[in-house]
Amino acid sequence: MLFTPNVIKNLLKKPVTRKYPFEVRAPFSNYRGELVIDINKCIFCGLCSRKCPSQCITVDKSSGTWQCDPHACVYCGLCRDNCPTKCLSMKDTHRKPVAEKVTWIEHGNPPKPKKRTVEAKPEPEVKPEPAPEAKPEAEVEAKPEVKVEAKTEAPVETKVEVKSEVEAKAKPKTKKSGKKGKKGGK
Ligand code: SF4
Ligand code: SF4
Numbered sequence: 001m002l003f004t005p006n007v008i009k010n011l012l013k014k015p016v017t018r019k020y021p022f023e024v025r026a027p028f029s030n031y032r033g034e035l036v037i038d039i040n041k042c043i044f045c046g047l048c049s050r051k052c053p054s055q056c057i058t059v060d061k062s063s064g065t066w067q068c069d070p071h072a073c074v075y076c077g078l079c080r081d082n083c084p085t086k087c088l089s090m091k092d093t094h095r096k097p098v099a100e101k102v103t104w105i106e107h108g109n110p111p112k113p114k115k116r117t118v119e120a121k122p123e124p125e126v127k128p129e130p131a132p133e134a135k136p137e138a139e140v141e142a143k144p145e146v147k148v149e150a151k152t153e154a155p156v157e158t159k160v161e162v163k164s165e166v167e168a169k170a171k172p173k174t175k176k177s178g179k180k181g182k183k184g185g186k
Contacts, residue, residue: 027092032075034091039108041087042066048079066106
């Protein structure tokens with residue numbers, strides 16, 4: 001008898017849960033559902049493939065194919081956020097379950113590489129080198145003459161003086177020896 005008021009109240013109250021799948025809730029904003037690509041906008045840069053954490057995207061620019069393994073996708077949205085042309089988008093619903101494995105391949109037209117035009121560069125100006133100035137003959141001949149005279153004359157003078165002194169000392173000795181000889185002879 002104590003619970004009778006609560007039972008009557010709950011029977012008359014609106015239910016908290018929904019009767020899924022007869023009643024489906026509206027999706028939240030920015031919901032990350034099934035991946036969609038507009039292959040005509042794709043430039044096959046491969047950025048989505050490099051950013052995908054589950055490595056389920058394969059881009060082949062040479063053959064113009066964009067391939068995804070939907071079973072490996074974790075709906076992170078990194079490929080969509082990093083696509084430079086914004087050709088990837090995500091639905092607000094998940095894909096329906098399938099019994100067999102699905103291979104998702106898109107074929108597009110990769111852009112052709114642009115031809116580079118090489119502009120002709122102007123040749124650098126070559127400045128003529130100034131001719132060396134001719135030195136006067138007097139300056140060129142004067143320097144060697146001064147050096148030769150200084151070296152040759154100085155030693156000759158000293159030798160002459162030494163010889164004269166030696167001779168001067170030697171002469172008186174010969175005279176004395178001669179006197180002695182004369183004395184001894186007497
Ligand atoms: S889908 Fe986007 S990121 Fe991926 S190859 Fe194409 S242009 Fe590049
Ligand atoms: S949503 Fe995430 S896991 Fe799925 S293909 Fe894009 S990057 Fe890969």
